[in-house]
Amino acid sequence: MKVIKSATELSRALIQPIAFVPTMGALHVGHQSLIKRAREVSENVIVSVYVNPLQFENQEDLNSYPSSPEIDEELAAAAGATILWRPNQSELYPNGITKISAGGVGAIYEGNRAGHFDGVLTVVHALFSNIKPTWAIFGEKDLQQLFLIRKMASEFFPAIKVLSGETFRESSGLALSSRNSRLSAENKNYATIVFRSLQAAQSQPAIAEMKREMLATLRSEPSFTLDYAEIIDDTTFDLAVEESRNKRAIIAGWINGIRLIDNMAMQNIRSASKVAAI
């Protein structure tokens, strides 16, 4: 039993601390790991399922986005969600849609899809406004999205703690993604080139070698079409320099028209020896 003396403290105690996992449905074990992470911090876990039209560049991609409402309910419940919310657009934006601009970092890499991150931030803002969670959990696989949401949340919702969940991978190394359901068995096999290229980069001592090995490995798979492959500083999303403490390799491209993105932290010799010295 809590003993409370002030009305302010009381109203704080009456707020139900919520952990929130926004999704576009087509749930898989990666989403389940985010839901379990949410459940670790709160007994109230809300999962939203909303395919956000604002973040799709073209109607075709939106229409073909995978959907599995019954499976979503089963997987969310099994992972410990207490509420599954399917918002509709008119309720999310009752008074019109004022877009939130994702700024400079919103225009590079995944931001080449026009308006993509403005759409992401706008819907996340609307979801946060409705739910007012204490925690919100996003996957590290969408690293740039995570970066931009952290920035938006710190400015608009400073009380929300944004947590990240590690990328889940098949035993082949392929990062789990709802879009993987559109890959044939053969294409899935080709798609492992992304993971293998990230690993190739990780074993290198410096940025130039990381990038060279990553690109060489990617080029070895003729089915893969490169969009970008870079080593960035994940605290700024600028290109990494040797001094950057948080280097990440980021890769995006296509296997037979199906988009793949992935990333991996680079523990290079410099930072590894620093860790050992502490």
Place this chain on the structure above:
Amino acid sequence: MKVIKSATELSRALIQPIAFVPTMGALHVGHQSLIKRAREVSENVIVSVYVNPLQFENQEDLNSYPSSPEIDEELAAAAGATILWRPNQSELYPNGITKISAGGVGAIYEGNRAGHFDGVLTVVHALFSNIKPTWAIFGEKDLQQLFLIRKMASEFFPAIKVLSGETFRESSGLALSSRNSRLSAENKNYATIVFRSLQAAQSQPAIAEMKREMLATLRSEPSFTLDYAEIIDDTTFDLAVEESRNKRAIIAGWINGIRLIDNMAMQNIRSASKVAAI
């Protein structure tokens, strides 16, 4: 897991349903039974402890009101309270005290104490406004207070369900009350006259006999000073007529200056036979 489609439904689901037990402290097993009743309907049970100056007619009665903060915490926690709130006056009334008028029923019986029920309703309104409970639980011992709070709540807080808890009695029949701590063992013995008078009324077939037996029994105890003893209809607080379905005997008076109040539902022959006929 709940599946929710509308934002309205979502915001309803996010409200933590609270059961609220307002007290003036000096908790006893009667309060504990109210807290247990609260716990039956909700996992969130707030007990407030606030000796409300507005409902005391004179400073002396207020100053001598019993207080036992440590025991209160133990008893509240043991009965299942999740929050114990000790509000302070400036937080309850941040912008001044606009009194709520208890009206006609607020001026009779216990309302003879000038401003008593206005004070009760004003503080309960302030507590309800802070807590916004789904349920609020009050003891039947303070029957007129229960009646007036039900009326106020139905008008100002229609969403709050007001529940009542039965009066707890010692084996002698004496109703539990925080004020009993001021009764000597001898006075406690005299005080049982109230319960015995209610029982005497209950065994009578009609209102005139109920009242006669009740008064005769009360007069048999020379230490007891009568304030009032009536048979009322507890749905209106008017004097009961034979046709009233909800007759209650209400008694108030003093044993050596210590105030006692009590009440009992009258199951007279008429209503008992009605029940049997259904």
